[in-house]
Each structure stands twice: as structure tokens, then as C-alpha cells.
Amino acid sequence: MDTSQYMQMFIEESEDNLQRLNENLLELENSPGDLNILNEIFRIAHTLKGMAGTMGFTKMQKLTHNAENILSELRTGEIKVSTELIDILFNSLDALENYVDEIIRTGSEGHEDYTHLIESLNEILEGKGQEAETQDKAAAAKEPISTGEITLPEAQKNVVREAQRQALNVYQIHISLSPNCVLKSARAFIIFRELESIGEIIHAVPPVEDIEDEKFDLDFDLVVVTSHMEDEIKDILMGVAEVDTVNISRVSVEDKVIESVDAAAPAIEEIHQEPDQDEKPKTQSKIRPVASKTVRVDIDRLDALMNLVSELIIVKTQLEGIGASEAEDISYGESIEYLERVTTSLHDAVMKVRMVPVEIVFNRFPRMIRDVSRDLGKEINLIMSGEETELDRTVIDEIGDPLIHLLRNAADHGLETTEERLAIGKTREGTIELKAYQDGNNVVIEVTDDGKGIDIEKIKQSAIEKNVVSREIASKMSEKEILDLLFRPSFTTTKEITNVSGRGVGLDVVKSKITNLGGHIEVETKLGKGSNFIVRLPLTLAIIQALMVQLGDETYAIPLSNIQNIEDIKVSDIQYVQNQEVILLRNEVIPIIRLHEILGVERQEDKETLMVVIVQKGDKQVGFVIDDLIGQQEIVIKSLGKYLSGIKMIAGATILGNGEVALILDINTLI
Amino acid sequence: MEWMIVETSVSTKQYVILQLGEESYGVDIQSVQGIEKIVTVARVPQAPACIEGVMNLRGEIIPVMNLRKRFSLKQKEHDEDTRIIITRIEDSQVGLIVDEVNEVIELDDEEIENVQIIDNNVDLEYIAGVGKIKDGTSVVTLLDLKTLIEDTLL
Numbered sequence: 001m002d003t004s005q006y007m008q009m010f011i012e013e014s015e016d017n018l019q020r021l022n023e024n025l026l027e028l029e030n031s032p033g034d035l036n037i038l039n040e041i042f043r044i045a046h047t048l049k050g051m052a053g054t055m056g057f058t059k060m061q062k063l064t065h066n067a068e069n070i071l072s073e074l075r076t077g078e079i080k081v082s083t084e085l086i087d088i089l090f091n092s093l094d095a096l097e098n099y100v101d102e103i104i105r106t107g108s109e110g111h112e113d114y115t116h117l118i119e120s121l122n123e124i125l126e127g128k129g130q131e132a133e134t135q136d137k138a139a140a141a142k143e144p145i146s147t148g149e150i151t152l153p154e155a156q157k158n159v160v161r162e163a164q165r166q167a168l169n170v171y172q173i174h175i176s177l178s179p180n181c182v183l184k185s186a187r188a189f190i191i192f193r194e195l196e197s198i199g200e201i202i203h204a205v206p207p208v209e210d211i212e213d214e215k216f217d218l219d220f221d222l223v224v225v226t227s228h229m230e231d232e233i234k235d236i237l238m239g240v241a242e243v244d245t246v247n248i249s250r251v252s253v254e255d256k257v258i259e260s261v262d263a264a265a266p267a268i269e270e271i272h273q274e275p276d277q278d279e280k281p282k283t284q285s286k287i288r289p290v291a292s293k294t295v296r297v298d299i300d301r302l303d304a305l306m307n308l309v310s311e312l313i314i315v316k317t318q319l320e321g322i323g324a325s326e327a328e329d330i331s332y333g334e335s336i337e338y339l340e341r342v343t344t345s346l347h348d349a350v351m352k353v354r355m356v357p358v359e360i361v362f363n364r365f366p367r368m369i370r371d372v373s374r375d376l377g378k379e380i381n382l383i384m385s386g387e388e389t390e391l392d393r394t395v396i397d398e399i400g401d402p403l404i405h406l407l408r409n410a411a412d413h414g415l416e417t418t419e420e421r422l423a424i425g426k427t428r429e430g431t432i433e434l435k436a437y438q439d440g441n442n443v444v445i446e447v448t449d450d451g452k453g454i455d456i457e458k459i460k461q462s463a464i465e466k467n468v469v470s471r472e473i474a475s476k477m478s479e480k481e482i483l484d485l486l487f488r489p490s491f492t493t494t495k496e497i498t499n500v501s502g503r504g505v506g507l508d509v510v511k512s513k514i515t516n517l518g519g520h521i522e523v524e525t526k527l528g529k530g531s532n533f534i535v536r537l538p539l540t541l542a543i544i545q546a547l548m549v550q551l552g553d554e555t556y557a558i559p560l561s562n563i564q565n566i567e568d569i570k571v572s573d574i575q576y577v578q579n580q581e582v583i584l585l586r587n588e589v590i591p592i593i594r595l596h597e598i599l600g601v602e603r604q605e606d607k608e609t610l611m612v613v614i615v616q617k618g619d620k621q622v623g624f625v626i627d628d629l630i631g632q633q634e635i636v637i638k639s640l641g642k643y644l645s646g647i648k649m650i651a652g653a654t655i656l657g658n659g660e661v662a663l664i665l666d667i668n669t670l671i
Numbered sequence: 672m673e674w675m676i677v678e679t680s681v682s683t684k685q686y687v688i689l690q691l692g693e694e695s696y697g698v699d700i701q702s703v704q705g706i707e708k709i710v711t712v713a714r715v716p717q718a719p720a721c722i723e724g725v726m727n728l729r730g731e732i733i734p735v736m737n738l739r740k741r742f743s744l745k746q747k748e749h750d751e752d753t754r755i756i757i758t759r760i761e762d763s764q765v766g767l768i769v770d771e772v773n774e775v776i777e778l779d780d781e782e783i784e785n786v787q788i789i790d791n792n793v794d795l796e797y798i799a800g801v802g803k804i805k806d807g808t809s810v811v812t813l814l815d816l817k818t819l820i821e822d823t824l825l
Contacts, residue, residue: 340729347730554714599716638732640715640725642763643824647717653725653732661713661727 007107010055012296014100017048021093022367025086029370032081042071048096057109060099066121067092073125087374088120090367111208115155152223152251156203160251163225168199171230173237174247176219181242185214191222191243194236199226218244223251297353305353308346315339341659348636348655354394358436358445359387361400365407365434372411379418379429380411386436391443395537399445402510402521406447406533407432409507414449414531424528426450438544438561438637439536439668442519448532454525456482483523487511544637546654548630548662549613552601555662557635557654562667564614564621566629571608583612583623590614592623593670598649617671624670637664683777686802688811689756690771691738692747695811697776697802702816704757704764706772709749719823726766728757734824735766741823760817765824776811778802783813796822 024041028034049064067089073079095114102110152160160170173195177187188211195201201208203223206216226233230248237246318335362384373380391399415421415430422428433448456479463469463485469477487507514521519537546557547566567585574581574592581592592612596603604627612623635654640647651666686697687706712724712735721741725732735755739746747770755766783800797819802811 344727344730601716640732641734643734643765643820644715644718644722644725647715649717650715653713655727655730655732659727660711661725661732663713663715663725 006055007103010051011100011104014048014051014096017044017051018093018097018100019363020044021048022090022364025089025093026366026370028081029083029086035075038071038075042068042075045071052099057099057103059109059113060096063092063095063099063114063118066118069125070121079124083374085124088117088124090371092117092121113153113155115153119154152203156223159202159225160223164252168225168227169229170223170225170251171233171248172251173222173224173233174219174245174249175222175237176244176246178242178244179218181218184216184218185212187240187242188212188216188220190240191237194240195222195224195226195233198228198233198236199224296356301349301352305346305349308342308349311342312339312346315342337659341657344655344659345657351636352634354392355390356393356396357388357390358396358399358443361396361403362387362434362436364400365403368404369407369411369432372408376411377417378411378415380415381429381431382407383431383433384435385433389436389438389443391537395443398513399535399537402513402535403434403445403447405507405510406535407434410447410449410451410531410533414451414453416452420452438559442536445535445537446532447535448530450530453527453529454483454486454523454531455527456525459483459485480522483525486523487521544635546633546635546664547613548633548635548656549626550628550630551595551599551626552604554599554601555630555656555660556595556599557633557662557664558613558615558624559651559664559667560632562615562617564616567612567614567623568609569612569623571610574610585614585623588621590621590623592625595624595626595665598670615667615671617667620671622671635662635664683779685775685777686811686813687756687775688773688804689738689754689767689769690773691742691769692744695773695809696738696769697778697811697813698756698758698767698816699799699813700775702758702760704759707755707757707766709753709755709768721823723768726755728764728766731764733757733764733766735768736820736823737768739768739770741819758816758820760820765820776802776804778804778813 021041021044024037024044028037028041031037045064045068049061049068052058052060052064070079070085070089074081074085079085092114095112095117098112099109102108102112163170175191177184181187192201192208201222201224204211205221210216211220224233230250234246234248237243315335315338318338319332322332322335365384366382369380369382410432411430415432416424416426418428421430431450433446435448436443436445438444459482460474460477463482464471464474468485468488474482487510511521514535514537519535521533521535523531523533525531545560547560547563549556549558569583569585573583575583577589577591581594582589583592584590594603595601610625611627611629612625614621614623616622637652637654639645639652640650644650648669649666651664653661653663656662685700687700687703689696689698707728710726712726714724715722715734718724718734721736721738723735723737723740726735749768752771753768754772755768756772757764757766782803784803785800786795786798797815799813799815802813803809804811
């Protein structure tokens, strides 16, 4: 069956399912007894398995199947949820993600079997669990690669047993190529193809990837399951040019109890290290990615597009009519105007389609923080907010890595250890806050921790030691300038290098990534209280919910996120505090600002009641007097351009449905 | 008698001629993106006085400068002939409100004179020269848009 047309769907849904598995698994860890979560996990895993199977990704299917077995035992209560168990399940998810990544890159699931994981999963099933771990590590030390007889990994042994049961032949074939052979990998490929036509290659030493990359000398070993006999195979192989010798021996596996090769701990390492392996990038560059970038689009937004296109068609018909009847100029002008309005809105609508919530990036952080928290032995509470803030798809793709880095930094360098925290009277659990919000033309993402903060003196000293700045200059630098040193290349204050952060990749990389996106990053810190990294990403096409208000005959937009509520107040209720108009509202004194005056709009005569929009910034509240409300609307923020960027109280402009422009008030500078 | 052949490389530029009251001005067509009929312009608070506001040009928000205000001329109601010249300097667009746009003319270097008016009251910075048109019977003031716009707005 040709499944290529379903590939895109498979990839998207698998990524989705894996993300949901991650989330649910986290929840399960927090409430181990919750059967609903367990059922949900089981259901998703089952879907994933089915889809992988349909697409012919058998390794992926197998791994999921093994994980599913565990889940089903969990459901029946045969096994209890434990941290080790959750760890292994998380590792399995990572492995599955690797499969999906590989599929995105190359279109096939690759050759990694994750045998260790499958074994660990099976061990849990057999109730072995932890006890096995210690002895496994010893076993893992002697790796199976040998020159003579191949030691097969456990999964392959199972295959061999199965083959023996079905009375198939299992051979180990030692093949030596002729020393004159030029294209060794091509020869190997032909050999593989020949063998695959008569049987199945279940194992190779060196691994198949290496053979394909010509990372072998002249000989390699293959283990093949086939119904053919030794001589036949030999004939076939000797028929391939440049094959020197072929030695075939029968492989048999004793039916003894599973001797585990590896366990959970080394498996984790393997997975983590995988992307670092140097042969990876090479294969990557050779193969064209099969998956293109996609954006999931809210059906409403597509409907809006559809409506606009239908309007375009109406205009077209109108224009045709005019052309035919040579009617009045006026209707022609009107149609053109209409056309312009529609195209403008169409442009906006298409822009909106490109916008995706930062949630997509944020989603994976709880899982990451869990792992980091376990690695570091710190208790960390991650609070996320503003996941719904939207960013352009291209920005979303790029912002993940810098954020991961900042979060890891916060966990590793920012937060103190539990003992330290308790000693200085802080809560046991360190808090890392990740929030995203819209600020005028920017989307701001903040990573805040309540840890030890950054020691400015220490940075200064370190900078002098490393000759980043001279002592003289350093003494004149402001705190902010010194903090900026953190973003200089290879500047790191911690001497120890930990697994979590500080692997030679510094904040400079974070900064350059953000700068490339046209954004900028700064840090605020209070020694002993914590640090706050603020990432600002500029947006020419951000979309926000806004309240449209009328002032005189002008229309302004106030970002809805700033608005607390709208009140009608009596003019007679206004009081004065030091010449400032204030009102008392629910026991709070709120200053009143006449927007007319600030914005230079002609003020209308005071009516008996004033309409006041109460806006909030931090814990400050202010009431803006407006003339009328127009309503709530989703608006696309556009920049006023470089010439008018100096005007502080205007955050940008937006285009209204009638094609006119409305300015967006920048609440932050108005309060 | 010896003849010498002289290569004269006369460079010709095209200018958009616009009208402000009685005076004609020319702007280099290279920096003109289009000419639009007057549209509704949203006033921008605290903007320089000559900035009428911002307009929507096919989805882009661009500032609009009123040249009459910029040159401190008497204000005139917008009418049928009023146009907005959309200019682009580097990557930024600015609209210029003018009374009228007349034509596009070609001027050789030779037809352009440098201005030498010694009068401190006349701001010469943004005048690129004076072009002679209609066989020298009439003149247009050529504007250096970059200086004009950037001096006003930056």
C-alpha cells in the first residue's frame, strides 16, 4: 500500500500524540492512582501504535506495543506507578520522538531498535524492575561486538528463537570485500538487497548505518533469517562483484532465561547523547526532509479567508458588469474601493493564518523541567502563563532552543539546592515562572526564578580575569552594563560544568538567536531574590484582542489584556487629590485620565456621566475617560514605521474593517 | 582645423512635478512609488506638526506629511486634485500630500542649476537644485526627499 500521502498526517498526529502522552504521563506521576489519566494514556498509546503499524514503521510499533503492555498492567493494578517506571516510560517517549524525527528527516524510521528500553519495559512486566539494574550495568560493560561470533542483542535473540520455532535457518554471514573495491557501501548495499530478497537481515556488525556510511574496513558480519540453505546463499553472494570471501555459520540461541544486556540508566544516556553523535549531521544533510512545515489553522480563520475570497468574487462580478454596461464612473470607483478593502482584509487574514500560540513551544517544558529537576535533585515548580499569546510560525520554530537554555540556566544556576533554600528560609520548592504576553509591538517572554540571583561583583571579577574588560573600564560600568557581559561569547561564571547547563554553549548563543529574530534580551536580578530574563520579540503582525473606543471622531484601540472593567461614573463623584481627578471605586482610589487632553482630541462637553475604562498595569489602576465604546475586536498590530516610532503612547496601528486606520494605545507608557 | 570628438555623458533623470499653490516642485521618480488620491488619514497625537497622520496603503501603515504644512504655506482644503505621493526612502515609506500632480518630465544635468540664494530664511538643505523647463521659460524646485523627510522626522 502506498502510504506516502498519509505521511504528513501521520507525522503531525504522532507529534501531537507524543506531546499528549508526555503531558498525561506528567499528570500520572503527580496523581498515580488516577485511572482516567491512565486510560487516556493507554488510548493515545494505542492510537500511536496503530498508526505506526499502518505506516509500516515496525520498530516504532514494537516499542509502543511494549510500553502499552506496561500500561495495561498498570490499569489492572498488577504493577504500581513508580518513579523508575515513569522514567522508563518517558525514555520510551523520547525514543518514539526520535523515530518520528528520523521519519521527518529521511522518511524511514531508521535502524535504532532501543533494545534496552524494550528490555527494561519487559523486566518491569516480569516484576524484575530495580533488582536487575545493578547486575545489568556490569553486563553492559562488556559490549557485544566481537570478531568471531556475534553476540546478539536480546531483541534479536528473540527473533532468532522465533525463527527456530518456525524452522527457519539463521546464519551468521561473514563477508570480506576485495581490497580493490572502490565503492564499498554500494557493494554492501547490493549484498543487503540480495539477502533481503531471500530473507531478513536482523543484525549487522558494524551497524547498518556505519556500513552504509562506509565506516568499515573490508569485512562485516550479518545475521540473516531465511528459508534458504547455506550453499544457495553463498552462491548468491559470491555472484556479487568484488566479494572476496563469504563464511556462513549457523546461529543458534539457547532457550535460556533472558540475560539482560542493558538497563534503564545507560539507556537514558544513549538517548540523550544521540543527537550529539558526529555521524548524525552527515546523514541529515544527505537526505532531504520529507515533511514540510505546516501550520494548524483554526477553522474560523479559514472561514474568514473563504468569506473574503467570496467577496473578491463579488467585486470581480461588479467590475465585469461595469465594463459591459459602461456605467457611471462612481460605481467603478466604489467597486475599486470595495476591492481594496477586501484585499486588505484578505492580507490580514492570511497573516493571521500564520500565527500560532506559543503553547506549542511551552508544552514540552513541564516535562523538561521534571527531568532537570530530577537530574539536579532540586524541587522545581514551573508556572507558565500566557500560552495563548500568538507568534508567527517562523518565530515559534526558532524560539524553542533559547527558551530551553534559559529555563535550564534558571534551574541549574538560578535556583539554590533544597538544603540551601531551607537554610536561608526560602520555600523548599524553587519556582521558575515562564510567561508570555503581548506588549505593544512586542511579544515578551520572561523566565523568572526565585533563586540566588546574579552576583554582579562576581561577574565583574570574572570579566577582568578573563580580560573581557580592563579593571579600569569595569569600575566605571553600570550594573546593567556588567549584566550585559553575561551575553558575551564564552562567558560563564560557574566553574563546574553540569549536565544540565554549561556545556560550552553560553548565553551568547541565546542572545544571537534572539537578535537574529529581531528581538532582544535583558536580565534583571536581585542578589538572593532571583533573576528575570526578559526576551522581547518584535512583531509586525501580532494579533491581539482589543477594545475599540471612540474619542471625538477618532477611533482608538486599547489592548484587552490591560483592561479591568468599564464603568459609568457620575461627574459629581469625581474628587480631587492634589489637583488630580480621582474616583472611589470599590474602596479603591483610582486616578482619572482624560484621554482627550493627552491625545489632543477636542473635548466634548461633560455629560452627567462619564464612560471610564479601568486599565491595570501591575498593581496600578487608572481610569481613562472615553466618549463611546465601539466594541471588542481582534486586531492586527502594525508598526507606525521608523519615522513615528518615537511616539511613546502609541503602540502601533491597526486597519479597521472600513479600511481606515485606528491607533493602538500603549497603556504601559500612559500610566 | 582639428576636430575633437568629445563624449558628453549627459545623464537624464525623470522627475514627478507637483504643485503647491503657485509653485512647482520636482521629486526624483526613483523615490516615488505611486500617487494616490486623498484618503482618510488618522491623526497621530504628538507627531510633528506637518504630519497629517497615518494612512492605510494596501495594508501598510504609512505616515503622511502635508507639504503645505512642512513649507509653512497657507492651508488649503483637500479637493479633487489633491494627491498623496507615496515615496520610499530606503525601506521606509512616507506619503506627501500635495495640491496636484501635473506630469513627469525629463531633465538633463545641464538643465539643473544649483541654487545659490543667500538668504538665511530659506531652508536650502532639502533643495537639490532648480530645474529649467519649457525651454527655460519656467523653473521647478527639485526636492531632496531624503533630507526633507529625515530632517523632519528623525
